[in-house]
Amino acid sequence: MDVLTEAYAWLNDPLNWTGRRGVLALTVEHLRLSGLAVLLAAAVALPLGIWLGHRRRGGVITVVAANTSRALPTFALLTIFAATGLFGATATVLAVAVFAVPPILSNTFTGLMEVDADVRDAARGVGMSGGRSLALVELPLALPLIGAGLRTASTQVLATVPLAALVGGTSLGSIIVQGMALQRYGQVVAGALLVAVLCLAVEGLLALAQRALTPAPMRARASRRRRGPAPDDADATTPAAAPDAAPARS
Amino acid sequence: MSAVPGSVVAVTSPHVPSAVLAAAGDPAANPWLSWDYVQRNWSDISRALEQHTTLTVQAVLIACAIAVPLGMLAHLRPRLAAPIVGTSSVLYTIPSLALFTVLVPWTGIGRTPVLIGLVVYALLVLVRNVLVGLGGVDESVRDAARGLGYGRLRLLLTVELPNALPAIVAGIRLATVTTVALVTVGVVVGYGGLGNLMFRGFRNNKYHAEILTATLLCLALALVLDLFLWLVGRAVTPWARRGREA
Numbered sequence: 001m002d003v004l005t006e007a008y009a010w011l012n013d014p015l016n017w018t019g020r021r022g023v024l025a026l027t028v029e030h031l032r033l034s035g036l037a038v039l040l041a042a043a044v045a046l047p048l049g050i051w052l053g054h055r056r057r058g059g060v061i062t063v064v065a066a067n068t069s070r071a072l073p074t075f076a077l078l079t080i081f082a083a084t085g086l087f088g089a090t091a092t093v094l095a096v097a098v099f100a101v102p103p104i105l106s107n108t109f110t111g112l113m114e115v116d117a118d119v120r121d122a123a124r125g126v127g128m129s130g131g132r133s134l135a136l137v138e139l140p141l142a143l144p145l146i147g148a149g150l151r152t153a154s155t156q157v158l159a160t161v162p163l164a165a166l167v168g169g170t171s172l173g174s175i176i177v178q179g180m181a182l183q184r185y186g187q188v189v190a191g192a193l194l195v196a197v198l199c200l201a202v203e204g205l206l207a208l209a210q211r212a213l214t215p216a217p218m219r220a221r222a223s224r225r226r227r228g229p230a231p232d233d234a235d236a237t238t239p240a241a242a243p244d245a246a247p248a249r250s
Numbered sequence: 251m252s253a254v255p256g257s258v259v260a261v262t263s264p265h266v267p268s269a270v271l272a273a274a275g276d277p278a279a280n281p282w283l284s285w286d287y288v289q290r291n292w293s294d295i296s297r298a299l300e301q302h303t304t305l306t307v308q309a310v311l312i313a314c315a316i317a318v319p320l321g322m323l324a325h326l327r328p329r330l331a332a333p334i335v336g337t338s339s340v341l342y343t344i345p346s347l348a349l350f351t352v353l354v355p356w357t358g359i360g361r362t363p364v365l366i367g368l369v370v371y372a373l374l375v376l377v378r379n380v381l382v383g384l385g386g387v388d389e390s391v392r393d394a395a396r397g398l399g400y401g402r403l404r405l406l407l408t409v410e411l412p413n414a415l416p417a418i419v420a421g422i423r424l425a426t427v428t429t430v431a432l433v434t435v436g437v438v439v440g441y442g443g444l445g446n447l448m449f450r451g452f453r454n455n456k457y458h459a460e461i462l463t464a465t466l467l468c469l470a471l472a473l474v475l476d477l478f479l480w481l482v483g484r485a486v487t488p489w490a491r492r493g494r495e496a
Contacts, residue, residue, distance in 0.1 A: 003355035003356075067427075070424070070427050070428055070431065070472075071427050071430065071431060071468075071469055071472035071473065071476075072431065072465070072468070072469060073430075073431040073432070073433075073434040073435075073445065073448075073465070073468050074431070075434040075435055075437070075442075075445055075448060075449075076434060076445075076448055076461070076464070076465040076468060077465075079448045079449065079451070079452045079461050079465075080461055080462065080465065082452060082456075083451070083452055083456040083458060083461055155343060158345075159343070159344075159345035159346075160345070162345050162347045162348065163345075163346075163347055163435060165347075166347075166437065166438060166449065167449075167452055173345075173347050176347055176348065176351050176438070177347075177438065179351075180351060180354075180438060180439070185354060185355040188351045188352070188354060188355070189351075189352055189355060191348070191351075192347075192348035192349070192351050192352035193348075193352070195344075195345050195347065195348040196343075196344045196345065196348045196349075196352075199343050199344060199345060200340065200343055200344070203343050
């Protein structure tokens, strides 16, 4: 267990925490890139998902997007973007954002599609226009699923950003990649622990935030959805049909 | 980086150094698609493809061998379901870069850490689908079997498991496609199949053809394996097709 001692020593060295390439600076950069990527993806996926869901069509697009993003390796897109001359951070944010679009898109779409047809009818019946019905009735009802999509995307982005270290991006992954290059396995283990802890911590925080923001009556429904498709769901067997099935891995 | 076979790059890559490219001043000298590249490096490409395929297949098979019994156990003892799914969810949250590398001090660089990581990630998808499949069996079917005097284990093996097959096959397909994409990350420990080609192409003066060829092969491999599993799924559940046609 010599490596663990080394990792412990690395984590205990204040010089590794401060400075331009220190843990603190890298964590901030990691979070900044992740935040930008999620914002960028949301800026594309939310309007599109809301529009498609409101019009009640375009399910094929969301399924194709989800399937393609599963089959296309994140590392491939990172490499392609990095090779086209985009510099570190831009290439990273763009590549990672592409993979954050499908979970947000399909959850937003499904959330709006799942709004009870009777509720929509009632909204139209009391004289609401399509836009008002969307803003006041459909969107609030879809919020739990949209939130779940954003959470899935955020966790996924956070886990993907370290990969960019392989092609010149800066993040907590840089500690791991540098450690591998120098064969300092203590540093590798320390870096891997830091990345894992960051991901688990943010995932936990987002879960709490989602719980706090979901109105109490909707909690049961939302938690049931997150656990996966209902067993009697006819589509439960088609892999892409479940919006909250495991996201693309990276 | 020691993990990447840098010396191999110099020996096997036939393309022109960047200085020459710059001197030629021809921007088309680095095309994204190049049949010439594929022909000249076929032995290299096929080796990477083979590594990629065998890793994927092996990882999914091992994950199946663990996930199906684990899912059945969780189904028989519902109290175990939450911890089993919870643990695999936590493991799934850990980034692959971290999981692959953290194993290196104990496994060494190469196939083993990648394989272990891939199995871990495939597990969550599979266990979840096995559970959903077993839980989704029609209650009246269960009742009928029980009425015929089936014991718990016989019910599980001869009634519930066949009925859960569509969900299990769907899980295997999902896990396979995810694994194909994930293998590329193995490049961090020098064993990434087609990912090695991508990385080498990037380091080698951003050799576009090498990067894109590997990417397209990845997509093709995912598609082929998915189609194959879809056919297997159809073959092992002939009743589902008959039911739909009737």
